[in-house]
Amino acid sequence: xxxxxxxIKLIRDSNNIAILSHIMPDGDNIGSSLALYNALNKxxxxxxxxxxxxxxxxxxxxxGSEKVEKPQNNHKFELVIVLDCGxxxxxxxxERYLEGRKVVNIDHHLSNTNFGLYNLVDPNAAATxxxxxxxxxxxxxxxxxxxxxxxxxxxxxxxxxxxxxxxxNFTHQIAGDLIKQGVEPSKLYRDIYQNNSKAKMKLIGRAIxxxxxxxxxxxxxxxxxxxxxxxxxxxxxxxxxxxxxxxxINEVEVALFFKEAEDEKVKIGFRSKDYVNxxxxxxxxxxxxxxxxxxxxxxGEIENIKEKVLEAAIEAFSVV
Amino acid sequence: xxxxxxxIKLIRDSNNIAILSHIMPDGDNIGSSLALYNALNKxxxxxxxxxxxxxxxxxxxxxGSEKVEKPQNNHKFELVIVLDCGxxxxxxxxERYLEGRKVVNIDHHLSNTNFGLYNLVDPNAAATxxxxxxxxxxxxxxxxxxxxxxxxxxxxxxxxxxxxxxxxNFTHQIAGDLIKQGVEPSKLYRDIYQNNSKAKMKLIGRAIxxxxxxxxxxxxxxxxxxxxxxxxxxxxxxxxxxxxxxxxINEVEVALFFKEAEDEKVKIGFRSKDYVNxxxxxxxxxxxxxxxxxxxxxxGEIENIKEKVLEAAIEAFSVV
Numbered sequence: 001x002x003x004x005x006x007x008i009k010l011i012r013d014s015n016n017i018a019i020l021s022h023i024m025p026d027g028d029n030i031g032s033s034l035a036l037y038n039a040l041n042k043x044x045x046x047x048x049x050x051x052x053x054x055x056x057x058x059x060x061x062x063x064g065s066e067k068v069e070k071p072q073n074n075h076k077f078e079l080v081i082v083l084d085c086g087x088x089x090x091x092x093x094x095e096r097y098l099e100g101r102k103v104v105n106i107d108h109h110l111s112n113t114n115f116g117l118y119n120l121v122d123p124n125a126a127a128t129x130x131x132x133x134x135x136x137x138x139x140x141x142x143x144x145x146x147x148x149x150x151x152x153x154x155x156x157x158x159x160x161x162x163x164x165x166x167x168x169n170f171t172h173q174i175a176g177d178l179i180k181q182g183v184e185p186s187k188l189y190r191d192i193y194q195n196n197s198k199a200k201m202k203l204i205g206r207a208i209x210x211x212x213x214x215x216x217x218x219x220x221x222x223x224x225x226x227x228x229x230x231x232x233x234x235x236x237x238x239x240x241x242x243x244x245x246x247x248x249i250n251e252v253e254v255a256l257f258f259k260e261a262e263d264e265k266v267k268i269g270f271r272s273k274d275y276v277n278x279x280x281x282x283x284x285x286x287x288x289x290x291x292x293x294x295x296x297x298x299x300g301e302i303e304n305i306k307e308k309v310l311e312a313a314i315e316a317f318s319v320v
Numbered sequence: 321x322x323x324x325x326x327x328i329k330l331i332r333d334s335n336n337i338a339i340l341s342h343i344m345p346d347g348d349n350i351g352s353s354l355a356l357y358n359a360l361n362k363x364x365x366x367x368x369x370x371x372x373x374x375x376x377x378x379x380x381x382x383x384g385s386e387k388v389e390k391p392q393n394n395h396k397f398e399l400v401i402v403l404d405c406g407x408x409x410x411x412x413x414x415e416r417y418l419e420g421r422k423v424v425n426i427d428h429h430l431s432n433t434n435f436g437l438y439n440l441v442d443p444n445a446a447a448t449x450x451x452x453x454x455x456x457x458x459x460x461x462x463x464x465x466x467x468x469x470x471x472x473x474x475x476x477x478x479x480x481x482x483x484x485x486x487x488x489n490f491t492h493q494i495a496g497d498l499i500k501q502g503v504e505p506s507k508l509y510r511d512i513y514q515n516n517s518k519a520k521m522k523l524i525g526r527a528i529x530x531x532x533x534x535x536x537x538x539x540x541x542x543x544x545x546x547x548x549x550x551x552x553x554x555x556x557x558x559x560x561x562x563x564x565x566x567x568x569i570n571e572v573e574v575a576l577f578f579k580e581a582e583d584e585k586v587k588i589g590f591r592s593k594d595y596v597n598x599x600x601x602x603x604x605x606x607x608x609x610x611x612x613x614x615x616x617x618x619x620g621e622i623e624n625i626k627e628k629v630l631e632a633a634i635e636a637f638s639v640v
Binding site: 161162163164165167168169170171172173175176177179180184185186189190193194195196197198201202204205207208209211213217245247248249250251273274 | 481482483484485487488489490491492493495496497499500504505506509510513514515516517518521522524525527528529531533537565567568569570571593594
């Protein structure tokens with residue numbers, strides 16, 4: 001996208017700049033925010049990256065990750081730049097920084113509410129980091145290895161290693177340029193992906209062992225009860241991504257993941273490969289998401305819930 | 321690399337062209353061979369792709385995969401092009417096609433023996449498919465979606481989804497160009513990677529369950545006995561790649577994989593992440609490979625073998 005020259009001017013004219021991003025951070029909001037943080041400080045700005053949650057361990061190798069600040073009450077920023085947030089509710093406690101300040105909103109989510117004074121929103125960008133790459137170029141700040149690693153991390157995590165349909169020719173052009181700047185893909189992949197905890201790996205094994213198949217193997221389900229987490233010392237977030245092991249079996253179209261949580265709640269994950277709309281299934285249980293990935297949280301006994309969800313999933317095949 | 325103009329002339333002047341590649345096919349030799357096969361037939365050549373083994377199921381979506389021929393005794397080819405083979409021994413029964421014919425040898429292995437009349441060997445290429453991309457461009461054959469899918473498959477499999485250290489700026493430039501030609505990464509990844517058999521997935525679960533840790537968790541080992549393969553109906557090749565689950569745990573430097581095979585044999589896989597040379601460990605057991613990935617086959621009782629290999633692995637830490 002073309003970067004609005006007014007945004008370039010506004011950044012050039014500001015000295016104290018707050019960079020904000022969303023709670024429950026991921027590779028793209030950490031990567032894009034740290035890239036901008038490093039770039040702005042490189043040209044002498046007093047920039048701060050403010051984030052409610054901690055930087056996840058796997059992204060702590062990125063330069064500047066140790067300088068991330070928690071939201072406070074007193075601040076003296078002239079300009080606030082919000083990255084990777086569809087709406088201001090995603091900011092958590094950082095939302096308080098918006099009041100009475102010029103806001104630049106930079107994002108790639110289609111659902112973005114254009115809450116900024118300026119909105120650099122490009123739903124065709126594979127990652128917010130792609131837009132930040134263009135912004136840094138437009139600011140005439142030379143890329144270096146540190147900034148490039150941040151951008152590369154955002155792109156590689158938000159495209160699932162260049163695999164999702166958001167990956168474009170431009171995505172690869174940027175990745176190539178970042179390698180020219182010194183990024184070593186094998187090193188970054190090691191930091192980000194070859195970095196599972198023992199507990200997470202055990203949880204993957206338990207989840208695979210729990211696989212059950214239905215509807216001529218077109219449906220696969222996994223179940224993880226609370227006591228499994230307790231017995232191997234796994235955290236709730238260790239279950240992230242495990243549903244993909246069920247989806248990635250060749251006959252499977254719909255993958256279901258049942259996770260027992262606190263207070264008699266069951267978290268359900270839904271994935272599909274080609275043609276079943278799992279968003280519609282999830283909505284029947286008060287959840288939602290996208291056609292190929294959705295979720296819901298239901299209160300009740302896990303075996304009862306499984307039965308009802310399975311029925312709904314089988315029914316979903318009859319409407320395609 | 322610059323393509324030798326003599327090779328261009330030789331291909332232009334030939335009508336009946338055999339494309340040969342190695343036994344135990346993978347994504348790069350299938351992808352590069354089919355790309356060249358499709359391109360040459362597009363300009364009216366009578367090209368054949370001859371391969372001893374069957375095309376693996378996951379690559380059968382590529383155009384031309386149904387036209388692959390088995391080696392025969394009678395043939396009338398003027399020109400033979402060998403792809404992705406370090407030496408002619410890798411050709412299996414296809415080796416017979418070389419005798420008395422002009423041979424063009426196209427490869428990216430450092431160890432290539434330059435067995436051709438012309439040798440387009442570039443160890444800096446991430447995949448043989450990268451060289452084929454350049455060859456097709458030099459032949460002025462327009463890329464189309466089918467040819468592009470073949471090249472993309474070769475690149476994505478030989479770089480481990482753009483992650484190995486062979487991935488360069490040029491690799492990404494090619495990938496971007498292929499997307500412009502109509503390649504849909506999400507579709508290809510689904511065909512290649514989201515395509516595990518139920519048996520393979522169960523085997524992954526069993527292997528993870530067998531994880532054992534040693535030497536302050538710097539060593540992880542997995543063990544799969546014969547009866548496990550039998551009980552879940554898994555094939556020997558279903559174990560490919562499973563050792564990576566052991567390596568990808570954060571504390572682990574060395575991963576070991578013990579697989580019971582026929583005739584009292586135990587196949588051992590070795591991987592390391594950063595600094596232990598597993599090639600040296602494997603050599604102590606009559607095997608070999610690279611610093612970060614090696615293998616060996618040993619005759620004996622699996623528990624005895626594990627014990628000796630573990631000792632050797634622990635010792636390897638004291639020499640780094």
